[in-house]
Amino acid sequence: QQQVKQSPQSLIVQKGGISIINCAYENTAFDYFPWYQQFPGKGPALLIAIRPDVSEKKEGRFTISFNKSAKQFSLHIMDSQPGDSATYFCAASGWAGNNRKLIWGLGTSLAVNP
Amino acid sequence: EPEVTQTPSHQVTQMGQEVILRCVPISNHLYFYWYRQILGQKVEFLVSFYNNEISEKSEIFDDQFSVERPDGSNFTLKIRSTKLEDSAMYFCASSEYRDQPQHFGDGTRLSIL
Numbered sequence: 001q002q003q004v005k006q007s008p009q010s011l012i013v014q015k016g017g018i019s020i021i022n023c024a025y026e027n028t029a030f031d032y033f034p035w036y037q038q039f040p041g042k043g044p045a046l047l048i049a050i051r052p053d054v055s056e057k058k059e060g061r062f063t064i065s066f067n068k069s070a071k072q073f074s075l076h077i078m079d080s081q082p083g084d085s086a087t088y089f090c091a092a093s094g095w096a097g098n099n100r101k102l103i104w105g106l107g108t109s110l111a112v113n114p
Numbered sequence: 115e116p117e118v119t120q121t122p123s124h125q126v127t128q129m130g131q132e133v134i135l136r137c138v139p140i141s142n143h144l145y146f147y148w149y150r151q152i153l154g155q156k157v158e159f160l161v162s163f164y165n166n167e168i169s170e171k172s173e174i175f176d177d178q179f180s181v182e183r184p185d186g187s188n189f190t191l192k193i194r195s196t197k198l199e200d201s202a203m204y205f206c207a208s209s210e211y212r213d214q215p216q217h218f219g220d221g222t223r224l225s226i227l
Contacts, residue, residue: 034215043118043205043218044157089157099145099162099169099212106156 002027004092006105013112019077021108023090026071030092032100035064035075038087038107047088048075080112116140118219120206126225127196135191135222137206146189147207147216148181150174157205163189164212193224201226 005024013019023033032051036044050057050064050073057064063076077084090105119138127133139146148160162169163181171179178194189208193200203223207216 032213036218041220043120043220045218046215049215091157099147099164100209100216101147101159101162101170101172102149102157102216103159104149104157 002103004090004103004105006090006108008108009106010109011111013077013080013110015080015082015112015114017080017112019080019084019110019112020074021088021090021110022072022074023092023105024070024072025092025103027092027094027103028071029094030103032093033064033066033073034091034093034102035062036089036091038089044089077110080110082112082114085110085112118206118208118217120204120219120222122222123220124223124225126227129198129226130195133193133196133224135193135204135206135224137189137191137208137219138187139189139206139208140210140217141187143208143210143217145169145209145212145214145216146181146183147209148191149205149207149218150202151205151221152199152202160191160204196224196226198226200224 034049035047037047038044061078066073091102093100146163151157161171180192203221205221206219209216
């Protein structure tokens with residue numbers, strides 16, 4: 001129930017193309033779904049996040065689509081650029097005591113070819 | 115932009131030795147977290163900390179682990195007697211309020227020999 005399943009494990013996209021990464025969760029108590037971007041040697045950086053009361057959130061070239069009934073959410077990167085090449089993690093969050101804890105997907109290694 | 119700082123970036127330790135990983139959270143943040151990532155595996159929650167006490171810990175966070183906020187700026191993770199399987203990247207995170215995004219440091223790579 002605590003798992004977050006992420007696919008694909010790796011993705012190669014041409015510059016200007018659309019990158020799509022999918023995640024699925026099991027626990028209906030999760031109520032916050034962030035995506036993190038990680039470059040080699042750096043920590044994860046929050047990219048965009050969504051709560052289950054909306055079905056889509058867009059920030060620049062990055063869009064999260066959320067399907068509450070299917071318990072799935074996805075990240076779309078429009079007009080992908082070589083600088084987007086990184087590892088992307090989806091996560092799901094619920095309350096743990098007084099704090100939130102993040103349950104992470106396995107990550108997707110994205111390579112954008114010039 | 116304020117950031118979470120972790121030291122050292124890489125720690126090499128003999129099995130059985132104690133190790134302390136250090137973190138300086140963002141200054142106005144009140145909630146602190148440790149996560150770890152074994153090479154090739156997912157990031158795993160270890161512990162959350164608020165108001166000088168542990169709020170939640172995972173099953174990974176057994177008696178050999180402890181956390182402390184020794185002063186107003188540092189947040190530490192201590193592993194008392196390291197094992198080979200403790201080799202991982204350890205990430206510290208902090209958030210301003212409990213429902214705000216968690217901001218991560220660049221991690222400490224812990225290698226147990």
